[in-house]
Amino acid sequence: MHLSVFPPLRVLVASAVIVYCASASSVAAQDSASTQQSRVQILVNDLGDRLGIPDVIHVSIVPTNARLMSVEPVEHEFELKVEDGWADALDDSELTAAVAHELGHVWVFTHHPFLQTEQLANEVAMRLVSPSSLARMYDKVWKRTHVQGDLARFLGPEVARGLASPEPAP
Numbered sequence: 001m002h003l004s005v006f007p008p009l010r011v012l013v014a015s016a017v018i019v020y021c022a023s024a025s026s027v028a029a030q031d032s033a034s035t036q037q038s039r040v041q042i043l044v045n046d047l048g049d050r051l052g053i054p055d056v057i058h059v060s061i062v063p064t065n066a067r068l069m070s071v072e073p074v075e076h077e078f079e080l081k082v083e084d085g086w087a088d089a090l091d092d093s094e095l096t097a098a099v100a101h102e103l104g105h106v107w108v109f110t111h112h113p114f115l116q117t118e119q120l121a122n123e124v125a126m127r128l129v130s131p132s133s134l135a136r137m138y139d140k141v142w143k144r145t146h147v148q149g150d151l152a153r154f155l156g157p158e159v160a161r162g163l164a165s166p167e168p169a170p
């Protein structure tokens with residue numbers, strides 16, 4: 001009679017452990033997303049100020065983004081969507097370059113909306129970041145997305161020529 005109590009108890013303990021693990025990992029995932037969000041948001045706010053962009057740009061960490069990081073107008077604001085894990089794959093100068101590029105798109109959008117190109121976004125970005133940090137960022141983008149990109153198209157032929165041998169990361 002007493003022994004029959006044990007199997008159900010064991011089942012209870014086992015399921016309690018599973019529930020605990022599931023909630024611990026989703027808490028960790030939320031922590032990771034909010035850490036990534038604030039790391040990117042701080043850069044967005046700082047670089048946005050330095051580029052004289054008055055618009056509100058809200059950073060969201062999303063499960064997937066085919067472009068890894070992208071920006072789009074939403075109502076009277078902008079939303080910068082970053083694929084979960086992408087910010088963690090970049091060092092500070094690469095992430096700064098990536099954010100400066102997206103803010104370059106915002107700047108072009110609000111000043112010359114019909115001239116939107118990757119190269120022009122990077123011309124704006126290069127007011128704040130070095131060509132070599134953009135080149136290192138693109139290298140990681142292209143490796144991760146299995147794309148063979150052309151730096152000359154993104155940075156302009158002259159800048160790309162000057163980067164024939166990118167300097168190593170500091």
Ligand SMILES: [Zn+2]
Nearest residue numbers: 101105118121
């Ligand atoms: Zn772009």
